[in-house]
Amino acid sequence: MQGEFGFPTRFYGERGFKITSPFGPRPDPFNPGKTDFHTGIDYGGRPQGTLVQTTVGGTVFAAKMYGGWGNLVGITDSRGYNHLFAHLQAISVRPGQTVARGDAVGTLGSTGQATGPHLHYQINRPGAGVSGNGYFGDPDRYYFEEEVEEVERAIVLGSDADYCNAAPLRDRLNCPVFFRSALVQLAKVSTIYICGGPIESVREAAPNAKLINLSGSNRFETAAKISSHLASI
Numbered sequence: 001m002q003g004e005f006g007f008p009t010r011f012y013g014e015r016g017f018k019i020t021s022p023f024g025p026r027p028d029p030f031n032p033g034k035t036d037f038h039t040g041i042d043y044g045g046r047p048q049g050t051l052v053q054t055t056v057g058g059t060v061f062a063a064k065m066y067g068g069w070g071n072l073v074g075i076t077d078s079r080g081y082n083h084l085f086a087h088l089q090a091i092s093v094r095p096g097q098t099v100a101r102g103d104a105v106g107t108l109g110s111t112g113q114a115t116g117p118h119l120h121y122q123i124n125r126p127g128a129g130v131s132g133n134g135y136f137g138d139p140d141r142y143y144f145e146e147e148v149e150e151v152e153r154a155i156v157l158g159s160d161a162d163y164c165n166a167a168p169l170r171d172r173l174n175c176p177v178f179f180r181s182a183l184v185q186l187a188k189v190s191t192i193y194i195c196g197g198p199i200e201s202v203r204e205a206a207p208n209a210k211l212i213n214l215s216g217s218n219r220f221e222t223a224a225k226i227s228s229h230l231a232s233i
């Protein structure tokens with residue numbers, strides 16, 4: 001990642017959008033006086049009906065109205081993460097369709113729970129589908145496939161249950177987190193932290209990497225190993 005913002009904000013910035021609500025805690029727009037956790041980034045500043053392009057290539061897995069999301073498009077990328085584009089006015093893709101970065105997925109709208117035309121862009125972890133709570137973290141801190149090719153360190157999880165355990169290590173190392181479905185992309189990474197699951201398949205995917213095995217026999221043991229490793233670096 002380069003610059004102050006990550007790829008999504010640079011991508012939409014180049015297209016005239018600006019952040020209208022960042023990722024993280026914020027006053028709840030629908031419950032005055034309450035705090036809400038914003039699980040994505042809102043981009044606005046363009047009129048209703050402006051084309052919304054995808055930040056990422058992949059396969060469309062969702063393209064319909066989903067309650068508070070309004071008209072939603074979901075795209076699964078090569079790492080298995082799900083990119084959500086919500087509150088669209090119209091949808092221009094179908095489930096199962098393959099898209100490339102920059103393809104239009106629909107138009108800017110304010111469908112669902114929205115106070116005005118904006119794009120809510122969220123990245124969900126593999127397996128989390130369209131769940132509001134399945135978020136990866138700040139989309140501007142996500143490593144897209146071509147950025148992964150340049151990283152020296154990476155974390156591998158056993159399953160989604162290891163995600164929270166590994167988050168402090170991810171924040172310390174500032175590196176991408178891999179689920180088992182995308183081990184093939186680890187070939188050039190030089191140091192890999194295994195935070196769940198077996199070591200053998202990781203060694204096969206990245207035979208030249210230095211492997212730091214923090215996997216325990218269950219997720220509690222893994223959490224303890226990660227904490228003691230964090231204390232030692």
Ligand SMILES: [Zn+2]
Nearest residue numbers: 040041042120
């Ligand atoms: Zn939002």
